[in-house]
Amino acid sequence: MDATNPPWGIQWAEPADGALSGRYVAVEPDGSPLRPSRLNEMFEHYTKATGLPRIRLHDLRHSAISYLLEQGVPVPTVAAFAGHDPAMTLRVYSHASDAGLKAAAEHFSALRRGRL
Template identity: 50%
Template sequence: MAVEAPEQASMWHVMIYRGTRRGETAGLGWTEVYDKAAEIEINTQLTEVEYEVEEGDPKSEVSTRRVPLDDEGMRLLREHRARQRRERLRLGPAWVDSGRVWTRPDGSALRPSWIGDEFERHGRAAGLPPIRLHDLRHVAATLMLAAGIDLKVVQETLGHSSWVVTRDTYTSVLPELARSAAEATVALVPRRKTPGRWVFSMGIEVSRQGGSNP
């Protein structure tokens, strides 16, 4: 899905690759962006109750977490910060200083529901089948698992209550990834196949019957 909205690029990048929830995304403030450490801290979320936006703690205690960002994510955030500062100077007194990373054009905080509506709008414009915003968390998890990231790290990144929740959620994905990991592990060792035995480049010959000759 290509989005022609530069001011949103960093937001979608974080949600797709780091799996932040929409309330966490809307609630992220610049004081929780650590440039040198290349990470963000999730310690606030915005929720809507009868169309009123309320600020509160994340979904659970473990949802309060620090999330590392990749180089591209940090680059997009820096560009977004510079763009936001220019807009703040342009608007002057009309700028609403919410302190949030992603805001409305006047600087006011985003509604979590707006993020969902915007995602649906971009999806329709791209001609994609219906995709829920929450599915981006599944995308983030699957990408991390496919990259060989430890299950515990994936759990901590997503803010799941335990790695068991992560494991159970992605039960259908893990076996395939495990097989891929097995193939990748074997591929690390150069070898040649000869009749009756496998010959490894490390100098150990292993027969098909399991015997070995140092």
């Protein structure tokens, strides 16, 4: 085992023709695709080993997508990143936050003041 072939898979290499379909990013040491349950096991092992709070890998994905939306990354971009339709991305991952609600109220207040 070395830096180019860590225990969780092979190093990613861009194909010369740029085609990415049919390529696996995460594989077993023998090159076979990682099962989703194996990814969960590995994530749980590393979070426990580092003393991080227990969180499911899926919850981390949800947080990452929600964060991108909160940071103003365009919905179609986040949807493509997540492999979702934009409508589903908004329905599942966007949340009304206190800061967002306050900002919306301030915008309407400024609009009202400007028209009076």
